[in-house]
Amino acid sequence: MEYRVKHKETGEEKTLSHLDVNDMDYDVTDRIVVFDTNMEAYYLIDEVQE
Numbered sequence: 271m272e273y274r275v276k277h278k279e280t281g282e283e284k285t286l287s288h289l290d291v292n293d294m295d296y297d298v299t300d301r302i303v304v305f306d307t308n309m310e311a312y313y314l315i316d317e318v319q320e
Contacts, residue, residue, distance in 0.1 A: 271319060275304050275312035285318065 273286045286306055293305045294314070302314040 271317060273304055273317055274315040276315055278303065278311040278313060283315065284312075286312070 271288045273288075273291065274283065275286055276283050286304065290306050291304055292307050292309065295303050295305070297303050304312045304314050306312065
């Protein structure tokens with residue numbers, strides 16, 4: 271599975287594979303936050319099934 275994400279601070283959009291994802295959580299507005307293996311925070315845009 272892959273995840274389309276948007277960097278929480280810079281707004282950069284990218285695709286992370288499931289191997290790149292360290293953790294997921296919700297912020298105070300119930301948006302899903304994805305943390306990569308370097309602990310960079312991204313907002314989840316969409317899940318991509320292969």
